[in-house]
Amino acid sequence: MDDDLKIRLAAFDWLSKQASIFDEVLPRDVLQSGFIYAGKRIAVISPQGIFKPKEMQFPLSITTSPESPYEDSYEEGLLVYRYRGTDPEHRDNAGLREVYRRKLPIIYFKGIVPGKYMAIWPVFIIGDHPEDLSFRMVVDDIAEFHKVKELSSAISDTDIGRRTYITATVKVRVHQRGFREKVLDAYQSQCSLCRIRHRELLDAAQIIPDEHPEGEPKITNGIALCKIHHAAFDNMFIGINPDYKIMVRKDILEEEDGPMLLHVLKEFHDKSIILPPKIIHWPNKDCLNWKYKQFAEQK
Ligand SMILES: [Zn+2]
Known part of the structure; x- marks a missing residue:
């Protein structure tokens, strides 16, 4: 050789x-x-x-x-x-x-x-x-x-x-x-709900998924979320409305199950997400609206 x-x-x-x-x-x-x-x-x-x-x-x-x-x-x-x-x-x-x-x-x-x-x-x-x-x-x-x-x-x-x-x-x-x-850089490596700051625990959640024609992997179709809030968002335990407010699903809000459920999900209800410092990186309102409609319409 x-x-x-x-x-x-x-x-x-x-x-x-x-x-x-x-x-x-x-x-x-x-x-x-x-x-x-x-x-x-x-x-x-x-x-x-x-x-x-x-x-x-x-x-x-x-x-x-x-x-x-x-x-x-x-x-x-x-x-x-x-x-x-x-x-x-x-x-x-x-x-x-x-x-x-x-x-x-x-x-x-x-x-x-x-x-x-x-x-x-x-x-x-x-x-x-x-x-x-x-x-x-x-x-x-x-x-x-x-x-x-x-x-x-x-x-x-x-x-x-x-x-x-x-x-x-x-x-x-x-x-x-x-x-x-x-996405993680845009959000300064923090979850936009709970602010946790460890990149290993963070994901870039895609608002409109890839399979959808408008589901492009760009910053404005993304949100930095920790693993648990990513799963909660994808599974529609929480929704984020086009005014950047977090809405927790009704049955979760009504569920009584101790401090974890309270601190991890319920307490975020009606609060705003933490947005990236640069406005050009903020989630696109049409993308949020697309996803939020599904959240609001679920049974
Ligand atoms: Zn989080």
Whole structure:
């Protein structure tokens, strides 16, 4: 195995540890300081989109910033990555083309919110499109990649189904994590009912669900709620009306069951939720109205 591939695989191992430490959303400084390999510190990300550490022969990673105009970089189930600039022969683009030719796996860092990235790997380039200045890519299962001894056999037609499926699930996961990070940041990491401030206990509740045509995963269709208030909201124990007031369902209000029920649910009746500091992040009133109607109409 050549050094380039050894470092590449060491980077994957290191990343999988970091992903579990940081629950999949990695801070930029961790990626920038990187890992130690053969006594040298190797970064895995750089300010440029396409990154080749100097210890390696070919690019190791590509990055999309959270401010990227190409937010939805998927086309017909494939990941799309734009060239650097408009010159197909730019050094970085040529490097990535070599990665494609050699069927090398790379890492795709997808910016979620400023300074935070999701790492997707192993990603394989499966198409070069100079006509629209982009590469097409798929994600694969790391276990499958390790099973393959000979790199040349890493890509075969029989792998296409698996890769298409994995790429699709990664797309969903990236959207969900992006939604969560944005909503929790907007609410300064606190439950909008009980103010609990531990991110591990918080969810980004989606007001209009994904299945609905208007159920987009954007901040104004979300509310930061702790696990219990999320479940209470989804199961319509509580409703939040378009004036941001919490309404507790009548039978729950009438239920007598000690201090937990009182403090966890009943006491919030007719109180306002805690809104994000920025008005542009407040829940959309139409979204709240859509959900509140269901709450009010339930038996
Ligand atoms: Zn709560």
